[in-house]
Amino acid sequence: MTSLKEIFKVNPILQEELKLLMSQVSYDRPGILIDLISSMLKTEGKELQTLLEEFDLEHRFEKIINYVKKRVRNLTITNENI
Numbered sequence: 230m231t232s233l234k235e236i237f238k239v240n241p242i243l244q245e246e247l248k249l250l251m252s253q254v255s256y257d258r259p260g261i262l263i264d265l266i267s268s269m270l271k272t273e274g275k276e277l278q279t280l281l282e283e284f285d286l287e288h289r290f291e292k293i294i295n296y297v298k299k300r301v302r303n304l305t306i307t308n309e310n311i
Contacts (some may be wrong), residue, residue, distance in 0.1 A: 230268075235241050239301065243269055246269055246272050260286055263280070263289050264281070267293055267296065270296065272296060280293060280296070
């Protein structure tokens with residue numbers, strides 16, 4: 230959750246999008262939640278495919294968290310250069 234909070238600081242629009250999606254998704258479907266988060270973050274083709282091919286939810290969640298951390302670093306660097 231910390232990584233998502235960091236992304237929301239850098240890009241608050243994502244927070245609003247996630248709130249909207251969360252109101253429509255059941256919390257007992259974590260796979261769908263992970264898919265929605267990855268689509269919101271504009272996951273690249275290879276990373277998205279790797280994520281979608283992973284059936285183990287724990288591994289899938291770890292992959293999305295690693296991607297979120299990478300995205301936070303990229304957004305932070307981009308914002309520092311503006």
